[in-house]
Amino acid sequence: MKTLKIAPSMMCADFLVIKEVLDIFIEQKIDYLHVDIMDGHYVPNFTLGKDFCRAIASYTDILLDIHLMIENPDRFIGDFNLFRNAVVCYHPETSYHPLRTVELIKKHGAKAGAALDPSVTVQSMKYLLPDLDMLSIMTINPGYAGQKLIPGTIDKIRETADYIQEKGYKIEIEVDGNVSWQNLPAMLEAGGEVFVAGTSSLFEKDGDIAQNIEKFRSILKKFEKKGSSA
Ligand code: DX5
Ligand code: ZN
Numbered sequence: 045m046k047t048l049k050i051a052p053s054m055m056c057a058d059f060l061v062i063k064e065v066l067d068i069f070i071e072q073k074i075d076y077l078h079v080d081i082m083d084g085h086y087v088p089n090f091t092l093g094k095d096f097c098r099a100i101a102s103y104t105d106i107l108l109d110i111h112l113m114i115e116n117p118d119r120f121i122g123d124f125n126l127f128r129n130a131v132v133c134y135h136p137e138t139s140y141h142p143l144r145t146v147e148l149i150k151k152h153g154a155k156a157g158a159a160l161d162p163s164v165t166v167q168s169m170k171y172l173l174p175d176l177d178m179l180s181i182m183t184i185n186p187g188y189a190g191q192k193l194i195p196g197t198i199d200k201i202r203e204t205a206d207y208i209q210e211k212g213y214k215i216e217i218e219v220d221g222n223v224s225w226q227n228l229p230a231m232l233e234a235g236g237e238v239f240v241a242g243t244s245s246l247f248e249k250d251g252d253i254a255q256n257i258e259k260f261r262s263i264l265k266k267f268e269k270k271g272s273s274a
Contacts, residue, residue, distance in 0.1 A: 046237050048264040049075035050257065051109045051218065053242035054100070055091045056189050065253060066104055072257045076109040076131070078220070078240045083114040086138050087187035094123045107131065109178075109238075111159055111220065113186050114138065121148050133157035133180045133218070136172060137164065146175045159220070161186060162194050166204040176215050178238070179204060183231075184221030190243045193222040198230050205235025225259075232267045 054077055057065045069077065077100060082091045097108060108130040114120060117134040118141075124132060132154045136142040142158075149156040157178030158169060162185060169179070181204060183197040201219060208215050219236040224244035231239065239260075241247070246256045 046216070048232070048268060049216075049238045050246070050260055050264075051076035051078040051238055051240050052246050053078045053080065053189065053220075053240050054096075055080045056242040056247040062100075063103070066100060066106075068254050068257070069106060070104050072254065074106055074257070076107050076238065077104075078109045078111060080111045081114060082187065085115045086135065087113045089187045094120075097124065101130075109133070109218070109240075110154075111180065112138075113159075118145055118148055121145070121152060124152065124154065131155040131157050131178050133159040133178055135159050135161060135164075135186070136169065137161065142172055143175065146172065150175075157216075157218070159186070160200075160204075162197055162200075166200075166207050173208070173211065173213050173215065176213070178216045178218055179208070180218040180220050180240075181236070182220050183223075183227075191222060193224075193227050197221075198227075198234050201231060201234035201236050209235075225263075228260075228263055229267070232264070 079097055080091050082089045084090045110124060110130055110132045112134040115138050117138055132149045134145060136158050139145040146156040155177035157180055158172060158176055159180040160182055162182055181201050183193050184191040205217055216238050217236055218238040219231045220240040222244055223239045223241055245260060246253055
């Protein structure tokens with residue numbers, strides 16, 4: 045069984061106390077920091093940018109999981125080359141030459157991933173998969189936090205996990221969108237490995253982030269134990 049990981053979605057954090065939030069993540073040895081980059085074109089919203097990435101990368105060594113929801117990613121990928129060992133996931137339908145975009149990400153020292161819009165199948169990525177380190181399955185329409193899971197996407201996680209296992213690819217399967225306490229068990233059963241934790245878990249209203257991390261970890265541990273005893 046692969047290591048199960050948590051990737052807090054930084055766009056869901058309270059920006060007025062971002063340093064305190066990062067201190068909790070450092071203390072808790074969180075796996076990834078998920079950073080959503082939106083351009084107002086590919087998605088009808090704007091969020092974080094390279095300066096935010098630069099600021100948090102200067103404060104912590106936690107790996108960045110950069111989610112590019114932008115058109116023409118090749119033009120901007122160079123802006124992110126500061127963050128070695130980061131994972132950069134882009135939406136292949138935004139690139140004229142998806143494989144060239146993967147090569148560009150790797151040329152800048154980052155790991156390469158693809159983020160799949162709910163309507164995009166893993167099979168359509170067949171010739172891209174051998175070069176990927178991560179596949180991010182969007183379980184909501186990209187663009188906003190706080191949305192409800194699109195029901196059919198749990199089956200899509202399972203189909204993707206089976207396909208990747210069958211092909212023997214070394215790809216981490218990330219799940220992004222409405223990773224709630226209710227949805228997490230089904231996402232785990234389906235084969236998810238990296239979980240973007242946002243408004244319906246770590247950053248839930250009036251919640252305690254440190255306690256929520258422990259709660260999240262105990263759910264992952266229980267599943268790992270179940271897997272290893274099966
Ligand atoms: C949305 C982003 C997600 C979002 C998740 O397009 O890609 O990472 O922040 O937020 P929740 O967990 O609230 O769905
Ligand atoms: Zn995201």
